[in-house]
Amino acid sequence: MLNQNHTEQEFLHQVDAHKGMIHKVCHVYCHNPGDRDDLFQEIVIQLWKAWPGFRGESRFSTWMYRIALNTAISGLRRNRHQTVYLEPGLFSDSLRDESDTIEKEEKLATLYAAIRRLSELERAMIMLYLEDKTYEEMEEILGVNQNSLRVKMNRAKEKLRRLTKPS
Numbered sequence: 001m002l003n004q005n006h007t008e009q010e011f012l013h014q015v016d017a018h019k020g021m022i023h024k025v026c027h028v029y030c031h032n033p034g035d036r037d038d039l040f041q042e043i044v045i046q047l048w049k050a051w052p053g054f055r056g057e058s059r060f061s062t063w064m065y066r067i068a069l070n071t072a073i074s075g076l077r078r079n080r081h082q083t084v085y086l087e088p089g090l091f092s093d094s095l096r097d098e099s100d101t102i103e104k105e106e107k108l109a110t111l112y113a114a115i116r117r118l119s120e121l122e123r124a125m126i127m128l129y130l131e132d133k134t135y136e137e138m139e140e141i142l143g144v145n146q147n148s149l150r151v152k153m154n155r156a157k158e159k160l161r162r163l164t165k166p167s
Contacts, residue, residue, distance in 0.1 A: 011051050014060050015044060021061065021131070022068055028127050029072040039072060046071045058140050065133075065141040069124050107164075114163035122156040125149065 015022075022043050026036040046067050054063055115126055121142065128138050135146045135153075142149070 011048065014064075015047065018061055018064050021065065024127065024131075025065075025068040025072050028123060029075070039075060042075065043068045043071045059137075062137055062140045065128070065137075066143075069141065073120050073124070110164050111160070114160050117163060118156060118159060121152065122159070125153055125156055126160070129153065 022040055023036075025043065026039045030036040030039050047064060050063075050067055054060070115123055118126065121144070124142060125138060128141060133141070135149050138144070138149050139146050144152070
């Protein structure tokens with residue numbers, strides 16, 4: 001039974017307002033367009049199933065991130081034989097401007113290749129970091145306390161530095 005405070009129209013409005021975030025999660029965890037479409041649909045289904053339980057104790061976007069990431073990671077675990085890729089244009093809106101050069105594109109490609117080599121949790125943390133999420137928001141989304149997140153984030157950043165360092 002749907003909570004009276006959460007109408008279908010409100011759900012559709014919220015999903016539409018935050019669909020860019022869902023697309024980014026899909027790009028991080030799926031390589032080809034068909035898989036991304038399937039994951040997008042699965043995330044929306046899981047959001048709809050969880051919608052009656054959304055109590056508004058956190059922001060909708062935080063709640064949505066948690067469900068989207070859990071759905072993506074669960075799917076990844078079910079499909080271990082598939083390789084997960086990040087495409088060079090994934091975070092293009094926040095990382096590039098009109099004057100980007102080929103050199104910047106190559107650096108981004110190197111960064112995304114390095115991110116693919118991180119663990120599931122590290123990829124999720126880096127994605128949230130690139131989205132300018134605070135450690136408090138990351139804690140809510142990932143269910144990992146802030147102190148642990150800070151340590152893990154420092155380690156992930158150091159791994160990325162080593163992986164992207166020119167030989």
